[in-house]
Amino acid sequence: MPEATGTEIERRGIRDVIAIADFVEKLIQSEQQWIMNRLQWLFTSQSFLLTAYGVLVTRGGTAPYEALAKLLVSLLPWVGLCFCILVGIAIFAAECVLSPLGDTRHSLTVAINEHSTMPRDEKGNTIKIPIVGTKKRKTRFFGGLPHWFLPWILAILWLTLLLARFGIVHNWTILQSPWLH
Numbered sequence: 001m002p003e004a005t006g007t008e009i010e011r012r013g014i015r016d017v018i019a020i021a022d023f024v025e026k027l028i029q030s031e032q033q034w035i036m037n038r039l040q041w042l043f044t045s046q047s048f049l050l051t052a053y054g055v056l057v058t059r060g061g062t063a064p065y066e067a068l069a070k071l072l073v074s075l076l077p078w079v080g081l082c083f084c085i086l087v088g089i090a091i092f093a094a095e096c097v098l099s100p101l102g103d104t105r106h107s108l109t110v111a112i113n114e115h116s117t118m119p120r121d122e123k124g125n126t127i128k129i130p131i132v133g134t135k136k137r138k139t140r141f142f143g144g145l146p147h148w149f150l151p152w153i154l155a156i157l158w159l160t161l162l163l164a165r166f167g168i169v170h171n172w173t174i175l176q177s178p179w180l181h
Contacts, residue, residue: 014116021108028101031094035147038094042087046154049080053161077162084155091147102140106131 053076056069113128121127132139 014112017108017111017115021105021112024101024104024108028098028105031098031101035091035094038087038090039147039150042083042151042154045083046080049076049083052076053080074165077158077165081155081158081162084151084158088151088155091151095144095148 053073056073056076060066060069109129109131118126118128
């Protein structure tokens with residue numbers, strides 16, 4: 001069997017790097033899909049809970065179901081708050097997995113850009129694979145803002161409804177503010 005030349009070894013090396021990069025990308029996609037599934041489930045559950053809460057608060061229950069309606073009005077904010085907290089924690093866990101994967105993708109992309117023959121654009125500049133989704137780039141931070149904040153914003157909504165239910169929030173001056181009218 002003939003001995004491999006430096007070029008063949010380099011080609012085999014870059015193939016391994018590309019294969020690893022593909023695997024890492026699949027892991028990233030899997031975690032991102034988990035985040036999307038959690039958010040979709042959260043928003044679906046919240047829409048049902050908020051709708052039920054709104055209907056019960058504005059209409060109450062008929063005579064035989066009045067006690068049940070009051071119980072639901074008391075329990076729905078707790079359920080909604082728990083869902084928001086659980087999804088927020090689950091998204092944090094997914095982000096803990098995604099962060100090192102993003103850094104690994106960064107390193108692999110740099111290696112591919114440095115060790116492969118990349119095409120050139122019309123000006124003769126070498127085309128590079130863009131580096132995205134790392135701590136060093138703000139794309140990951142800004143792209144993650146919705147899934148970082150939306151569960152907690154909904155949690156604050158439910159917490160506010162709970163505080164109002166227990167009479168802790170008496171002054172709704174923010175709702176009476178002229179800039180809301």
